[in-house]
Amino acid sequence: MHAYTTSRIEAQSRSPQPNPPETFHPALLQPLNFFPAGAGIYAQGEKAGVFYQVEFGAVRIYRLLADGRRQISAFHLAGETFGFEGGATHHFFAEAINATGIRVFRIAAGADMSHQLLPLALKGLTRAQEHLLVLGRQNAIERVAAFLVDMAERQGGLRKIELPMSRMDIGDYLGLTIETVSRVFTRLKKKGVIRLISLRSIEIAKHDALQNMSE
Amino acid sequence: MHAYTTSRIEAQSRSPQPNPPETFHPALLQPLNFFPAGAGIYAQGEKAGVFYQVEFGAVRIYRLLADGRRQISAFHLAGETFGFEGGATHHFFAEAINATGIRVFRIAAGADMSHQLLPLALKGLTRAQEHLLVLGRQNAIERVAAFLVDMAERQGGLRKIELPMSRMDIGDYLGLTIETVSRVFTRLKKKGVIRLISLRSIEIAKHDALQNMSE
DNA sequence: ATGTCCCTACGGGGAATTACCTATAACCAC
DNA sequence: GTGGTTATAGGTAATTCCCCGTAGGGACAT
Known part of the structure; x- marks a missing residue:
């Protein structure tokens, strides 16, 4: 894990959360780690910690094929x-994805956190399975709309929503190329469904x- | 849930398991429920029990779009x-999928099963995320091979492996049509990679x- | 065993969607 | 401003889908 600094950083206020963020036992609380845009948080094959919480910024979770094809399985926001x-x-x-603050929660020796982690x-399991429907059976417009x-x-x-990630990230999340993502954005704009305030x-x-x- | 019979059924011996099936506290054990081919075990929107274990046969988990498109997110074997x-x-x-025996495990009042359910x-989460890579970024041959x-x-x-499901099930699992599945099977056969003993x-x-x- | 029926799978051709490639335009940081 | 990155746009090509008809396999009765 590449922690560029472990010093405490002033967290900017979170964007409004429909589902309020989980809170955990303070004894488990770790200082905020800061990651600049593009920095790796962990890599495939590395020893797993317990879990991470986004304080501010955004994170992408992905897997690679040998020839470089990438599938982003999830984005995580504040x-x-x-x-x-x-x-x-x-x-x-x-x-x-951008400058991001992460808290790492570790298991206290002997503690059983399964009760907190199971939900x-x-x-995450439900989210992933719903995403399978998008990737397996929906066309480009439906994917972008979803x-x-x-x-x-x-x-x-x-x-008004903010997209912290690039078109390439969106494409790799939706199983599309950036060109198709871009075209669908344009089509939605022409239909008056969305307005592109900035990129x-x-x-x-x-x-x-x-x-x-x-759908 | 459609339990066609709750009487005990003689379970046929399981096929060899690379990962031995989980065992649970006997007090939670329920009698074996039998489902004929095509029978629903539960439906979207129904009240959830706790969890189910396949004793023999096979199960498909899926979601539908309004126009009938279907995505199978998982198969579950004995x-x-x-x-x-x-x-x-x-x-x-x-x-x-076929004649199948299922045990239903329910939470004993007040019992916390999160320790058993978390793993x-x-x-399942890892499986689903790996499947996302297949659906999002792999072509027809790669999907069938995976x-x-x-x-x-x-x-x-x-x-020698048994495929308990139809070509349509395979297609709906891999995000392909049955024709494409069929063609890929034929291509793999011509290449000598597989042999089709029966359907x-x-x-x-x-x-x-x-x-x-x-890959 | 053998034949028949019926369901499922296989195969071909045209159509549609999306990918790939190139070029241009917009945005952002310095 | 200016340069470099990212996004948009258009044309072509490839993959897969869709629709059709045909073939094959399993179940059942004879």
């Missing part, structure tokens, strides 16, 4: 937890239409 | 467990080649 593993080692890579694992609806929900259901900031003009497109 | 949910209701459908949930390698591992690594029974002639194809 307040969300990730990184728990079944075995002793990580099966995926985790990287900071997190089950939530992604935007999900991001909007996780940012409190506001009209990483969009406004959802017709939430119902977007919801319908995601 | 000895495997499934059906634990984050919330109070099921998010997916579960059906018996199962984490294993599927066959997985099925072979779960059946003890033998050369539901194949022999892996070149396991290394298959492994390489799955």
Whole structure:
């Protein structure tokens, strides 16, 4: 794990959370670790800690094929937890997308955290299985619509949402190329469903239409 | 849940398990429920029990889109467990593929089973995330190869493997049509990588080649 | 065993979607 | 401003889907 600094960093206020972030026993609390954009948090094959919580910023979880193809299995925003593993080692890579603050929670010797981790694992499992439907059976527009609806929900259901990740990250999350992602954004814009305020900031003009497109 | 009979059924011997099936506290043991081919075990939106274990037969877990498109997120073979949910209701459908025997494990009042369920949930999470890579970034041959390698591992690594599910199930699991699945099977056969003993029974002639194809 | 029926799987051709490649445009940091 | 990165756009190519018809395998009765 590449911790660029372990000193305490002033955390900026979190974006509104539809599901309030989990809180854990203070004795387990670790200082905030800071990761600059693109920094690895852990790598496939590394020994697994227990779990991580995003304080601010955003994280991508991904896996690679030998020829470089990449599948991002999840994004994690402020307040969300990730990184728990079944075995002793990580099966995926985790990287900071932007400047990101992470808290690492470790098991106190002998403590049984399964009671706290199980709901997190089950939530992640449901999320992953729902994403399987998107990747396996939805077309490009449906995929992007589902992604935007999900991001909007996780940012409190506001009209204006921030996309902390690049088009390439979005493509690798949705199983599309950046060109297709870009074209779908343009199509949604022409239909008046979304407005592109800037590259990483969009406004959802017709939430119902977007919801319908995601099926 | 559609339990066609709750009477005890003579369970046939399980196929060899690379990972021995979990065993649970006998006080929680429920009688074996029998489901004929195609029978629903639970449906999306139903109240969730705790979890289920396949005694014999096979189960498919899936989700539907409004227009009927289906994504199977997992198959479960003899000895495997499934059906634990984050919330109070099921998010997916579960059906018996063939004649199948299932044990239902319920939480004893006040008992905390998270210690037993967490490893199962984490294993399922890793499986689902690995499947995301297949659906998002692999082509038809790679998908089928990955599927066959997985099925072979779960059946003890033998050369001859049984596919309890139809081509349509395989297609809906891999995000392909039955035609494409069929064509890939034919291509693999022509290459001498597999032999089709019968429709539901194949022999892996070149396991290394298959492994390489799955990347 | 053998024949028949029926369901499932296989195969071919055209169509649609998306990927790949190249070029241009927009954005951002310095 | 200016340079470099990232996103958008268009054309072509490849993959896979969709629709059709045919073939094959298993179950059952004879």
